[in-house]
Amino acid sequence: MKFLSDNTAAVHPRVWDAMRAADAPDSGYDGDALSRRMDEAFSDLFGTECTALWIATGTAANCLALAAMVPPHGGVVCHREAHIEMDEGGAPGFYMHGAKLMLADGEGAKLTPQAIERVIDPIRNDVHQVQPHAISLTQATEYGRVYTPEEVARIGSLAQGRGLGLHMDGARFANAVAHLGCHPAEVTAQAGVDVLTFGCVKNGGMNAEALVFFDMELADVVRYRRKRAGHLQSKGRYLAAQVLAMIEGDLxxxxxxxxxxxxxxxxxxxxxxxxxxxxxxxxxxxxxxxxxxxxxxxxxxxxxxxxxxxxxxxxxxxxxxxxxxxxxxxxxxxxxxx
Amino acid sequence: MKFLSDNTAAVHPRVWDAMRAADAPDSGYDGDALSRRMDEAFSDLFGTECTALWIATGTAANCLALAAMVPPHGGVVCHREAHIEMDEGGAPGFYMHGAKLMLADGEGAKLTPQAIERVIDPIRNDVHQVQPHAISLTQATEYGRVYTPEEVARIGSLAQGRGLGLHMDGARFANAVAHLGCHPAEVTAQAGVDVLTFGCVKNGGMNAEALVFFDMELADVVRYRRKRAGHLQSKGRYLAAQVLAMIEGDLxxxxxxxxxxxxxxxxxxxxxxxxxxxxxxxxxxxxxxxxxxxxxxxxxxxxxxxxxxxxxxxxxxxxxxxxxxxxxxxxxxxxxxx
Amino acid sequence: MKFLSDNTAAVHPRVWDAMRAADAPDSGYDGDALSRRMDEAFSDLFGTECTALWIATGTAANCLALAAMVPPHGGVVCHREAHIEMDEGGAPGFYMHGAKLMLADGEGAKLTPQAIERVIDPIRNDVHQVQPHAISLTQATEYGRVYTPEEVARIGSLAQGRGLGLHMDGARFANAVAHLGCHPAEVTAQAGVDVLTFGCVKNGGMNAEALVFFDMELADVVRYRRKRAGHLQSKGRYLAAQVLAMIEGDLxxxxxxxxxxxxxxxxxxxxxxxxxxxxxxxxxxxxxxxxxxxxxxxxxxxxxxxxxxxxxxxxxxxxxxxxxxxxxxxxxxxxxxx
Amino acid sequence: MKFLSDNTAAVHPRVWDAMRAADAPDSGYDGDALSRRMDEAFSDLFGTECTALWIATGTAANCLALAAMVPPHGGVVCHREAHIEMDEGGAPGFYMHGAKLMLADGEGAKLTPQAIERVIDPIRNDVHQVQPHAISLTQATEYGRVYTPEEVARIGSLAQGRGLGLHMDGARFANAVAHLGCHPAEVTAQAGVDVLTFGCVKNGGMNAEALVFFDMELADVVRYRRKRAGHLQSKGRYLAAQVLAMIEGDLxxxxxxxxxxxxxxxxxxxxxxxxxxxxxxxxxxxxxxxxxxxxxxxxxxxxxxxxxxxxxxxxxxxxxxxxxxxxxxxxxxxxxxx
CATH class of the missing domain: 3.90.1150.10 (Aspartate Aminotransferase, domain 1)
Incomplete structure (x- = not known):
């Protein structure tokens, strides 16, 4: 009886079915019908126009998103115990070409506007110090804590006021939304989130997450960076199939x-x-x-x-x-x- | 009737079966029984001790291999029409942190010792010029041409003499070996190849290639770099299953x-x-x-x-x-x- | 009787005098009076508003300029025998985080619109191939050849039409302008150049070049990147003194x-x-x-x-x-x- | 009456004299007689064979040293208030290609073996966490505190035991040694330091520091990286002159x-x-x-x-x-x- 982690659970039967159905020949990379359906499927899910790209792992998804918002000489505020800081083997430094993680505190690995300000306010606006360009939240957090729509919105408001991008690591986004009982847009698009890592792997998928861009211009950079990172799979339809199976019918x-x-x-x-x-x-x-x-x-x-x-x-x-x-x-x- | 590319073909039934069988719970990342079987399976296949890691794409596999052999200030010789130069969206520059591709000519996208020497001999051994650290061959080449064991060995000999690593991009390695009718070690380990990208995706796999290290020390770096690149999938057993299904029974x-x-x-x-x-x-x-x-x-x-x-x-x-x-x-x- | 290179010549007496005069205490980095005079001095020289930053070497100046115009996943077109390709020890790959140099041909190391098009026209506009983001010219070229204002303008026009930045490596810009007898703006700002590496070291300076930004927004990024590259000297006034001495009085x-x-x-x-x-x-x-x-x-x-x-x-x-x-x-x- | 900083003080007359004397023609880069004298001069000073390279700034010197000891996927332990963390505009991330600074605490910005262990001991030895590869000390610290030979030796011993490199940022090394009254080797070579940034700029120099390698193999990489960073000045003799003037006659x-x-x-x-x-x-x-x-x-x-x-x-x-x-x-x- 295993309570070790959700990240090794079996693949859900409906995901398997969708993958098998993808065996039919189609175009390579993300030119297939399934991949091309993702934008619409996620726009429907969130009730707002967005762009969605599949990507095999949460680590890559998080880091590709951040790299689109943060220049190599910039920084991103995250919690001291965030996955990107603790458990991604330095992937943020790789993908962001040396940009810096700026570590904030907070109970249950949750950030607050105050905790973020304690990190960024002392930074002098000069070239000697790395300047923040984005904030990254984790929903649910590493400790299984959930941000309410109001909590995200307060951070979104801070981000907007400071000219910072806002990323949400949603490896367990489904668990958070299921807990909140809210519409998924309430804790993302409507709360100022620019990009969401929409996790599937921990929730019944095999090896596909979705990056959902509410700021759709960011996707243009990520398309190039995903290929450059060796994450544009040639049989992408098997990833799109997983993601679509997860969101269709509210699986x-x-x-x-x-x-x-x-x-x-x-x-x-x-x-x-x-x-x-x-x-x-x-x-x-x-x-x-x-x-x-x-x-x-x-x-x-x-x-x-x-x-x-x-x-x-x-x-x-x-x-x-x-x-x-x-x-x-x-x-x-x-x-x-x- | 499609003759567009082999990189979108359906997944082979035996690969599907192996993946389904991997649904049983096991450890995450590459701690599962299938992933742990890879070293032995490839050592058997090549008749020599080697280390093998799964990785979702050939682009990532190639670039992780090269990054283990080439420092950021170095260079790697490849053919002017090699995949790493033409079709990987700049991934070598990303993974090798700015190291340089040094382009050689050759009929049918094949390198020869002479063509390689024409590139590296004029390089002054001083800090103003990027120094070569490795050679990358493609077997079969972009034009479907195949290196014989003797041809690889001559390049392997040059590599050894100049202190250069030797990588083989084997996205279509199976087609080359099938054509040659030789033992796979004859065109790799025995010919001086340090690392082989053993392609599966174009040959009936879904999204797993294998990096096979005959120079096993290189694998130690690549393990870290694979994670850092977001390529260490948490349900790695589904990738190991694909790779093992490909090589077991000579599929x-x-x-x-x-x-x-x-x-x-x-x-x-x-x-x-x-x-x-x-x-x-x-x-x-x-x-x-x-x-x-x-x-x-x-x-x-x-x-x-x-x-x-x-x-x-x-x-x-x-x-x-x-x-x-x-x-x-x-x-x-x-x-x-x- | 040495005709080896201009890059080791003694420092000009008027440059020495200016440096000695900078001994008086002043603010650090580029907060001193001399550094703060650079924008105006270069704006006067070029007859157009511009921003100018000192930097110790041409290699760093070239690469900082390019890194401000080219994202890590992009490329820059230059001549096959350009200094950035041949003699900078891979600095472009370092500063641009792996972006690619795209090599064009041309007599005397001079580029032409046609030569540039031969490089960029075959590039498919997809994520598999690195996309060009800038062009870099060298004035005078590695072979002492000089672009006329018309020649630069034709390339500037191409750059603008294709949405590419235009950089000029002017390690020997003074020699080129002296040869042309034109106003310096005619071969730069008026011809579509966005950033000029204005060389001083080969022309009587000690260790200061100037980066002159006609596209002044680029300077904002370079200020951060200059520091990040360890090129923001604390006693910057000695560099500003050199540069100002070079341009004042037409030295x-x-x-x-x-x-x-x-x-x-x-x-x-x-x-x-x-x-x-x-x-x-x-x-x-x-x-x-x-x-x-x-x-x-x-x-x-x-x-x-x-x-x-x-x-x-x-x-x-x-x-x-x-x-x-x-x-x-x-x-x-x-x-x-x- | 200025007590703002030592980093803008005038250049010492003997340094000026040495620079003027370097005006005589000589080879470029570091092929001149002065640059070639540096190894011997520093070997004499430290009473042990070492290699010394000039470099214009402490930021570049520190980061080049660290990049030779730490792979891009690794990390370096430093004090939370170290210059490399606080005031170098992200240069470590740039030079080390995304490697991580691991922040330790300590009174007066001084590290202790215990403080270092508190940072590195909790790091699991797996690919999910960045592994430490070096330690960086600052002598004297940001708060003007000085490590005794014994204190450095204890950290050197820890470094050796853990297989970590040891770097010393000696922007104010002279002030520390003057305070200690010890031989400079006692707090460096004899205490396990692999590389020392020997500061001159804050101590009467203009724009030259020295990187002193007691682990001389590291210098081989740094030579290439110095050029690659645009820090190999063509008139390097003016930098060598400064450094030599500083150490000769105990200036x-x-x-x-x-x-x-x-x-x-x-x-x-x-x-x-x-x-x-x-x-x-x-x-x-x-x-x-x-x-x-x-x-x-x-x-x-x-x-x-x-x-x-x-x-x-x-x-x-x-x-x-x-x-x-x-x-x-x-x-x-x-x-x-x-």
């Missing part, structure tokens, strides 16, 4: 709801052990080494985590679109029984 | 033989129209605009090509692993009848 | 005229030995090894050069602002006497 | 001692106002806005500074090699009188 939300529901069931059982509010599909809990051992002995797999100060130990539990409800219930019970 | 050779055979049948019919010796699965033929129109009217799709001097026009015909033999026969007859 | 033209006159005297003596029309301060002459030895035995220093086809040998003779007229006369006589 | 120490002495005199007067121990030529003092105004009204120029918590205000006072002792005394008295 993305159904999958996210399933993962979130499993997380909620477990979170209830954890009670005050939880140290980051559970809003998406990740649960961070205080668990002593002995308790962890007990759970593992019952067949539950999960990662150790850094415990909050004073706690005897901690773990991260992640649910996925295909988490067996019985497994979630079993884990909830096992934790209650500790 | 790679069977597929290439089928493509080559179709090409030979068409080439026979083309006779003296052919202006690059047909050794793999590409046929370059003199065809006047009127002749092209005649063929297209019969349902044959192919690309116009730049005609040799004095010729009235030309076309490129490409076969693939799944080219219907009846289509190849039909095209051969239609050309004979012109 | 730049006086020095260039002296060098050109010496070259003309030698060229006259060379007669049909000359294989590049002598328009600036470089003379390329057919000289057999024996003749070279004869001259060297008489105390003349110069570089061997690649001989034109069929010629027994060749040499490059370069004069400088401080070439002793007696030395020039002596060399002219010695060549006549061969 | 570097004499100048530093003068600056340090002036700083000590002022520091004495400041008493408990001082909030960073004064060991070199910078004094950080608590001064209320009113006190600052009083001093400025008496003709003293200096920069405001961020005050320690609870303090009413602060200022930074910097002395230089040419600080008039009368000015220092006057400032000391004025502060005493506050």
């Amino acid at each position: 993305w939300l159904d999958n996210a709801r399933a993962a979130n529901a499993a997380a909620q069931e477990i979170a209830q059982a954890c009670g005050s052990r939880v140290f980051h509010l559970v809003e998406a599909n990740e649960i961070f809990v205080v668990l002593s080494p002995a308790e962890q051992a007990t759970l593992r002995a019952q067949g539950f797999d999960f990662y150790d985590w850094t415990a909050p100060e004073g706690a005897p130990g901690a773990a991260r539990l992640v649910t996925a679109w295909n988490t067996d409800p019985d497994h979630a219930t079993a884990l909830a019970r096992a934790i209650s029984a500790l | 790679w050779l069977d597929n290439a033989r089928a493509a080559n055979a179709a090409a030979q049948e068409i080439a026979q019919a083309c006779g003296s129209r052919v202006f690059h010796l047909v050794e793999a699965n590409e046929i370059f033929v003199v065809l006047s605009p009127a002749e092209q129109a005649t063929l297209r009217a019969q349902g044959f799709d192919f690309y116009d090509w730049t005609a040799p001097e004095g010729a009235p026009g030309a076309a490129r015909l490409v076969t693939a692993w799944n080219t219907d033999p009846d289509h190849a026969t039909a095209l051969a007859r239609a050309i004979s009848a012109l | 730049w033209l006086d020095n260039a005229r002296a060098a050109n006159a010496a070259a003309q005297e030698i060229a006259q003596a060379c007669g049909s030995r000359v294989f590049h029309l002598v328009e600036a301060n470089e003379i390329f002459v057919v000289l057999s090894p024996a003749e070279q030895a004869t001259l060297r035995a008489q105390g003349f220093d110069f570089y061997d050069w690649t001989a034109p086809e069929g010629a027994p040998g060749a040499a490059r003779l370069v004069t400088a602002w401080n070439t002793d007229p007696d030395h020039a006369t002596a060399l002219a006589r010695a060549i006549s006497a061969l | 570097w120490l004499d100048n530093a001692r003068a600056a340090n002495a002036a700083a000590q005199e002022i520091a004495q007067a400041c008493g408990s106002r001082v909030f960073h121990l004064v060991e070199a030529n910078e004094i950080f003092v608590v001064l209320s806005p009113a006190e600052q105004a009083t001093l400025r009204a008496q003709g003293f120029d200096f920069y405001d500074w961020t005050a320690p918590e609870g303090a009413p205000g602060a200022a930074r006072l910097v002395t230089a090699w040419n600080t008039d002792p009368d000015h220092a005394t006057a400032l000391a008295r004025a502060i005493s009188a506050l």
Whole structure:
């Protein structure tokens, strides 16, 4: 019973079906019918005109987006624990040609206008210091926290006022929207987001994410950069198929709801052990080494985590679109029984 | 009846099967059982110890390999019409951080030791000129020409003598080996090749190539760089599955033989129209605009090509692993009848 | 008697005087009075509003200018024998983050609209090929050839029509203008040049060139990039002093005229030995090894050069602002006497 | 009476003399007699074989050194307030092609082995996280603090144990050695430093620093990179002259001692106002806005500074090699009188 990560879950049957259907011959790269349908499909989904490009990984998607907004001599504000800072092996430095990540603090890996200002306000407007050109948010955050539309909009407003681009890393965007119950545009286009990394891989896809450009001019640069990064696959239709399967018929939300529901069931059982509010599909809990051992002995797999100060130990539990409800219930019970 | 390119052909059923079988849960990135089997599988295939990494595209594979051999201030010798120079959207400059492609000439896009020396010998050994650090060959070339083991070995010998790395872009390596009928090591490891881009996508794969390192130390750098380039997919097992399916049971050779055979049948019919010796699965033929129109009217799709001097026009015909033999026969007859 | 290169000549006394005068305390970087006078001084010189920044070397100046016009995924057209391609150790690749030099041909290292079109017209407007974003000319060229105002204007017109930036490497701009006898704006601002590398070092300066921006917005990026490249010297006033000393009182033209006159005297003596029309301060002459030895035995220093086809040998003779007229006369006589 | 910065002070007369003497013709770039003398001169100075290259600015010198030790996918540990992080306009990202600065804490901008370990120990040894490849110290630090030989040696030992390179930014190295009274090798070569940026500009030079390589292999890469960065000046002899003038006859120490002495005199007067121990030529003092105004009204120029918590205000006072002792005394008295 695996609660290690959502990023290795099996591919959803409807995604498989869509991929198989893409076997029919068509044009290469993104000249095929499926790839060409993406702009319209995402414009419909968001209720606003946008451009969408498939790309195999979130790391590449995030970094291509940022590189379109930030010149090599610029910087981008992100949370100190953001994926782009912690877990992308220096990809932002590569894609942005040496531009700088400017690290802000915030509870639950969430940024606030104040936290961003604490980073950018002390920067002298001279050539000796790297100047900020963009902000990158993660929705849901590395700790499974979710920005409300109002929270994003306040940051969007700051970005606009300072002339900064706004990127959203939505590796778990579906989980966030499923939690909020809002229209996806409310936390993106309407809140000032310029580009969204719309995650599919953690949510039932195989190897395709979508970059959604509400500022459509940015896509023109990214088209060239995607090829230049070796990310323009010749059989792109198999990626487009995945992405379209995810958004058509709301599979993305159904999958996210399933993962979130499993997380909620477990979170209830954890009670005050939880140290980051559970809003998406990740649960961070205080668990002593002995308790962890007990759970593992019952067949539950999960990662150790850094415990909050004073706690005897901690773990991260992640649910996925295909988490067996019985497994979630079993884990909830096992934790209650500790 | 499509003879446009092999890079959009459907995925082979055995590749599909292998991918479906990879749906079972396993570790992320390249920690799964399939990814961990790659070194051994390729070591068996080549009869020599090597390291193999999957990567989604040939462009990324080529450039990651080169970046491990060439420092940012260095250069790599390749043919003036090599894919890395002509068709990768500047990816070598990106991955190698500005290192330089040094362009050599040669019939059929083939390099020779002499052609390479004509490029590197005039370079003064001082800091004002970029120094060569590697050579990149394409097997088969952009014009479907194949290097014999002796030809590669002579270049390998030059590379070794000059302290240069040797990379082989094998997007159509299978077609070359199928043509040569040699052991794959004879044109690679035994001939001085340090890294091979082992192509699968044009040969029945979906979106996985393999980088095969005979100089295994280079792989250590590439592991980091692959992640840094956003090419370390979290569900890497679906890529490993494709690659393993290609090499296990010699599917790679069977597929290439089928493509080559179709090409030979068409080439026979083309006779003296052919202006690059047909050794793999590409046929370059003199065809006047009127002749092209005649063929297209019969349902044959192919690309116009730049005609040799004095010729009235030309076309490129490409076969693939799944080219219907009846289509190849039909095209051969239609050309004979012109 | 040295005719090796103009790039090691002594510093002109008036430049020394200006540097000494800069010893007085002032603000750091380019906040001092001298640096702040540069915009106005160059605007006066060119008769049009422009922005000017000092920079220690021509290589850095050229590459900073190009990097402001060309994105990392783009390219710049230059002559196959341009300094940026041949002699800058890969600096363009570094400064432009991997952007590509696109090499054109042309007699005497001069570009023409036709030669440029032969490079850019075959480039498909798709993401697989690097797209041109700028053109770089060298005035005078590597072979001492000079573009007339009309020739530059034709290229400027092409650049504008194609949406390309236009850079001029003017390491020997003074020699070119001295030869043409025109107003400096006629071959730059009025002919469509966006940025000029205004050379001083080869013309009596120590280590300061000026980047002159007729497209002044480009300077905003270059200010940041100059610092980022470690080229914003803290005692910038000593560089500004050099540049201002060169242009005030027309020292730049006086020095260039002296060098050109010496070259003309030698060229006259060379007669049909000359294989590049002598328009600036470089003379390329057919000289057999024996003749070279004869001259060297008489105390003349110069570089061997690649001989034109069929010629027994060749040499490059370069004069400088401080070439002793007696030395020039002596060399002219010695060549006549061969 | 200026106490703003040492980086704009006049050039020392002996440096001027050396530069004038370099006017005699010689080879270009670093082929001249002065440049060729640098290795020996620095080997003598440090009492150990080393290689030394001139370079115009400390920013370029630091970044070239780091780029020789750190691959683009790596990282370098430095203090959170190091010049390379705070004041070089992103130059490290440019020169290191996107490698990462890893920020450590420490009083007075000094690193300790413990502070470094707190940064590098949590880094998992996998491809998802950037791995450290070097450490960069600043001697004296941004706050005028000096590492003792033992302190450097402890960090050198850590570096060696972890396989990390060790770079020392010695923009104010002379002030540090003058303070320590030790042999310069004791805080560098003997303590495990691989490369030293030996500052001259702040200490009476015009625009030349020296990169001193105790790990001489690193110099081979830097030679190419210096050219590639546009920092190989053609009249390099004027830079070599500056550097040699600084170290010959111990001018570097004499100048530093003068600056340090002036700083000590002022520091004495400041008493408990001082909030960073004064060991070199910078004094950080608590001064209320009113006190600052009083001093400025008496003709003293200096920069405001961020005050320690609870303090009413602060200022930074910097002395230089040419600080008039009368000015220092006057400032000391004025502060005493506050």
